[in-house]
Amino acid sequence: MTRAALAAVVLAGALLATAARAPQSPVDEARLLSDEPAPTLGDYRLFSDAAARHPNGERVIPYDLNTPLFSDYALKDRYLFLPPRTKVRYRDTGALDFPVGATLVKTFAFPADFRKPGEKVRFVETRLLIHRKAGWVPLVYVWSDNQNRAVLQRAGTRVAVAFTDAAGEPRRIDYQVPNTNQCKQCHELAGATSPIGPKARNLNRAQTYPLGRDNQLDRWSRLGLLTGAPESSAAPRLPRWDDPTEAIEGRARAYLDVNCGHCHNPQGMASNSGLTLTFEETNRSALGVGKRPVAAGRGSGGLEVSIDAGHPDRSIIAFRMASTEPGVLMPQIGRTVVHAEGLALVRAYIAQMRSGDTRGPPRTGPGHSD
Amino acid sequence: MTTDRATGENLATKITSALVAVLAAGAVGAPTCAKTIEVGPGPAAQERLQTALIDAKPGDVVRIAAGRYDLVDGLSLDVSDVTVEGAGPERTVLAFDRQKGEGEGLLITSSRVLVKNIGIENPKGDGFKSNGADQISFVNLKVEWTGGPRETNGPYGLYPVNSTNVLIDRVVARGASDTGIYVGQSRNVVVENSRAEFNVAGIEIENCYNADVHDNISTRNAGGILVFDLPGLPQMGGHSTRVYRNQVVNNDTPNFAPKGNIVSKVPTGTGVLVMANRDIHVFDNAIDGNASAGVMLISYAESFDDPHYNPLPREISVHGNHLGRNGFAPTFPGGADLAKVLGGTLAPVFWDGVTAFTPPGAAAARSETVRLSIADGPVVDLNLVTQGASPLGARPTVTRALGEATLVEPAPVRLPEAQLRRAGPQ
Numbered sequence: 001m002t003r004a005a006l007a008a009v010v011l012a013g014a015l016l017a018t019a020a021r022a023p024q025s026p027v028d029e030a031r032l033l034s035d036e037p038a039p040t041l042g043d044y045r046l047f048s049d050a051a052a053r054h055p056n057g058e059r060v061i062p063y064d065l066n067t068p069l070f071s072d073y074a075l076k077d078r079y080l081f082l083p084p085r086t087k088v089r090y091r092d093t094g095a096l097d098f099p100v101g102a103t104l105v106k107t108f109a110f111p112a113d114f115r116k117p118g119e120k121v122r123f124v125e126t127r128l129l130i131h132r133k134a135g136w137v138p139l140v141y142v143w144s145d146n147q148n149r150a151v152l153q154r155a156g157t158r159v160a161v162a163f164t165d166a167a168g169e170p171r172r173i174d175y176q177v178p179n180t181n182q183c184k185q186c187h188e189l190a191g192a193t194s195p196i197g198p199k200a201r202n203l204n205r206a207q208t209y210p211l212g213r214d215n216q217l218d219r220w221s222r223l224g225l226l227t228g229a230p231e232s233s234a235a236p237r238l239p240r241w242d243d244p245t246e247a248i249e250g251r252a253r254a255y256l257d258v259n260c261g262h263c264h265n266p267q268g269m270a271s272n273s274g275l276t277l278t279f280e281e282t283n284r285s286a287l288g289v290g291k292r293p294v295a296a297g298r299g300s301g302g303l304e305v306s307i308d309a310g311h312p313d314r315s316i317i318a319f320r321m322a323s324t325e326p327g328v329l330m331p332q333i334g335r336t337v338v339h340a341e342g343l344a345l346v347r348a349y350i351a352q353m354r355s356g357d358t359r360g361p362p363r364t365g366p367g368h369s370d
Numbered sequence: 371m372t373t374d375r376a377t378g379e380n381l382a383t384k385i386t387s388a389l390v391a392v393l394a395a396g397a398v399g400a401p402t403c404a405k406t407i408e409v410g411p412g413p414a415a416q417e418r419l420q421t422a423l424i425d426a427k428p429g430d431v432v433r434i435a436a437g438r439y440d441l442v443d444g445l446s447l448d449v450s451d452v453t454v455e456g457a458g459p460e461r462t463v464l465a466f467d468r469q470k471g472e473g474e475g476l477l478i479t480s481s482r483v484l485v486k487n488i489g490i491e492n493p494k495g496d497g498f499k500s501n502g503a504d505q506i507s508f509v510n511l512k513v514e515w516t517g518g519p520r521e522t523n524g525p526y527g528l529y530p531v532n533s534t535n536v537l538i539d540r541v542v543a544r545g546a547s548d549t550g551i552y553v554g555q556s557r558n559v560v561v562e563n564s565r566a567e568f569n570v571a572g573i574e575i576e577n578c579y580n581a582d583v584h585d586n587i588s589t590r591n592a593g594g595i596l597v598f599d600l601p602g603l604p605q606m607g608g609h610s611t612r613v614y615r616n617q618v619v620n621n622d623t624p625n626f627a628p629k630g631n632i633v634s635k636v637p638t639g640t641g642v643l644v645m646a647n648r649d650i651h652v653f654d655n656a657i658d659g660n661a662s663a664g665v666m667l668i669s670y671a672e673s674f675d676d677p678h679y680n681p682l683p684r685e686i687s688v689h690g691n692h693l694g695r696n697g698f699a700p701t702f703p704g705g706a707d708l709a710k711v712l713g714g715t716l717a718p719v720f721w722d723g724v725t726a727f728t729p730p731g732a733a734a735a736r737s738e739t740v741r742l743s744i745a746d747g748p749v750v751d752l753n754l755v756t757q758g759a760s761p762l763g764a765r766p767t768v769t770r771a772l773g774e775a776t777l778v779e780p781a782p783v784r785l786p787e788a789q790l791r792r793a794g795p796q
Contacts, residue, residue, distance in 0.1 A: 069551065155420040156443065158470070174481030176471050181446040181589060191502070205688050266604065269479075269501060272531045272555050274603045285602060285675050292672065293630055297495070297525025297548045327494035327524055332473050346684070 023049050027056055029083055030128050032103055041126050041141040041150035045082055046105055050148050052126065055079055060105070061225065063216060065202045067241040067254040070339040072173050073165070074108040074124065075117060080198070081105060082225055090229035091219075092236060092278065095195040096203075104195055113164040117330040124159055125177050126150050129187070129195055136193040138183035154180045173248055173337055182333050190267040200229070201236040201279070202258070238279065241345060252349030253279055256317075259331060275306055288317055289353070299328045309353035318347050391546035396796045404429030411437030415420050423447045423454070434488065436461040443471045444493070450480040453792065456488035459512035459542065466493040474499045475513070478506060484792050486510050492517075497543070499529040505789040506530055507537040515545030519568050519626045523547040527569070528721055531555055532605070534626040535785050537793055539563055546628060548633050550591070555582065555605035560783050561586060570627040571596050571636060572618075581611040582783040591743075592625035593636040594618035594660065599646035600632065601670065610780035613655065618642055619694075620659035637662040637702035644683045646670045651687040651779050657718070658694025661700050664718035665691070665746070669757050675730045682738055683758050687777045688747035693718040704761050708750075717750040717768050727757035742773030 010073050028045050031038050038044055041052065048056045051345045055062065061080045081103040082088065089097035112120035123143040130137045141150035142157060156179030162172045187193045200217065207216050217235055220226035229235065238257070239250035256288060261278035263270040276286040285291050288306030293299070293316060301319035308314035320330035321343045329335065407422045407430060409415075419439065420433045428451035434590075436457035441464055447454060454476070456462025466475055473495030476485065481504040489512040490497045497513030500506040513527035527543030530536045531554040541564040543550030550566035551573045553559050559581035566572030572588030574596040575581045581597075588594040595618055599608035618641045627634035636643060639661030644650050645668050657664045665688055670681035697716030700709055709716050721742070726735040735756050749772040752764040 030782065154424050155417045157417065158442070174470065176443070179446070180424055181420075181448045181477075181479070184448055185446070185477075188479075209430070271604050272501070291602065292632065294632075295525060295529070295548070295552075295554065296631060297626045298522055298630050299525075302629040304630045325494070326469050326471050327473050333471070336471070
């Protein structure tokens, strides 16, 4: 590179840095609500920097969940954009009631080394779920290699991702960015696209904020972002799947709810299976205990029932979670590697069930708090 | 028109009909500015195909040119009023040999969709699937697992589920490790002029209301045509299926279904198998060369905890079929002994004789009035009486025919006019 060109690059960099620091226009609500999706993520001005590390203003609210969906170990940054002068209405079950214009923003990222998760983080994709007048609309933006822009990608793609895992082992994955139909397949509830994660029970958790720890729901209520919510101690709470101080049953039921229950739901895409893995379900057979498969094909792995109480090796659910083979693996979308920790939890849940147990399902229904 | 000397009145009628047709098309949401999106083979076919299926607007045609498309992920359509068409099932081939993700070849989750003239090879899961669709038509398609019958093949070739007004016409399905043409939990179903071979089950109607299965060929499967009703599903209580004018012949491929699946229990060499269900009429079929049985009527034998489920086949009519040589070498447990007792061969029609079952939570078995009209025979009645009874307790009797109930044939399935118009001449 010539010295002149180098100088030009340095100058351009300085200009960009200045631009990033300058006071910025607010989030482009009209753009979010337009039928025509913006070509790049930056067009919405949800972030104040091109790299999307800094939310643009106090209406882009970071949040976290007790039990998240597993997505090939991707780290996730979640934000809710709430248009000025609007509020979220509390609901006890299902996703909270978001106003039109509300947008859920989720970035999927991989650090170079999971033992240092805050360093050298590569963004792979940012998904938006926008609440338009006609309903929720999913959009996916894929990050460029140089991490300075994310471009609309509706047809899905594969991205090669390499990282060192938490045990220090090198991993390579063929990360799957979903197409917009696949977004809808998971997010469809009773025929309409809906948010999955931000349910009261999954948001009901303590978070660390700049001024100390606070419950997420209580804080949203106090800031006037959320209306109609009870004190968090009176709201339902989903167990954290990875908290060893909580009971295995609750953790496993939370894991299955979040990873499977949007589809294995009486109003979801897999309703035809008769297998219901939501946190609300109380029927043991619907939860898989002694339940024979309907249309599993080779996904049955030669096993007779979804869950054989006490026997994870004889349970189709554990078999399918342990597979990476399309047509066998579950969930069907959004996973290309085995979630060893999630699988171990579900196996432990099945193992500790007593066979012939007629007590009914584990007592982890909504409202139960421990 | 039989004359070209159209009177003014005739002309007016013609114009009115045309107007009505246009208005009707408008009423189902097809706009007048429909376009055709062309996709051809070559680099990035996956992305171009999926983009076309996402970009399509109601009324559009997505036309996939002749060629072989090597795909790594399943395709899906979620836009209503769209036609997806190829240049023919042997010419436009979607090949999933290197599939990395998704269970299906092509999944349709929208309504008033016609898929025609396309072939799918070697999907890791199902071939063509619709879920929650109304007026879904699958016409002149082929799904094949080219390695022949293998346990590792995908379960279903054609798989409409939870759908209404389903048309399957001129489809070929080969090698499915469950069922070639499977319709589950759907209403108003027509499966016609199709061919299913080298699958575990050729054609299966499961937990459906009102289905006509006619003029198909089901051969070289383990089982030819199945009509099942299973407990514990959102749509249950299957009824009103007519199985007629089919050729159900030489179903002799050893059952290769993975265990755990209900079809893994279908005896190799079964012609027509009705399990549970009511108002099933099997007539005018050619049923021949099926070693275990020509027609089997059996109850669901497993335990169940669905209080609304009835595990018995009832209101069943079997008449006017051409029954060739069937039941000559039964493959199911106890079948050979049974054949010996009956003089070396099983009767072509076979009923388990179950007329009572214990609903979940009930103290005792409840007897049902099971009305049958089996004019084709001879018929063997195993007299098992109670649901779940071991076949070892069979007390077989053979009669020329069985039951003389007057059973009303279900009305023919009528699909919406607009759907048939879109699907073209049958």
